[in-house]
Amino acid sequence: MTHDARPAIPHQRHDGTPEHITSVTEKGAFAVAHCSCGWHSPARRSRDRARRDAEEHHTASAT
Numbered sequence: 031m032t033h034d035a036r037p038a039i040p041h042q043r044h045d046g047t048p049e050h051i052t053s054v055t056e057k058g059a060f061a062v063a064h065c066s067c068g069w070h071s072p073a074r075r076s077r078d079r080a081r082r083d084a085e086e087h088h089t090a091s092a093t
């Protein structure tokens with residue numbers, strides 16, 4: 031069976047605007063948010079806090 035499977039992560043746009051794809055990685059007791067643009071948050075004690083950092087980065091980068 032063949033079908034046109036699209037990648038889960040979109041490619042970087044060719045118009046010069048990088049995609050900001052964030053993810054949260056847990057390091058022991060801490061959580062750190064990473065972005066595809068190279069940004070990462072400080073280590074947080076809370077995964078929710080790290081996720082919020084990622085959302086704020088995403089919002090700040092969109093403007």
Ligand SMILES: [Zn+2]
Binds near residue numbers: 050051066067087091
């Ligand atoms: Zn970013």
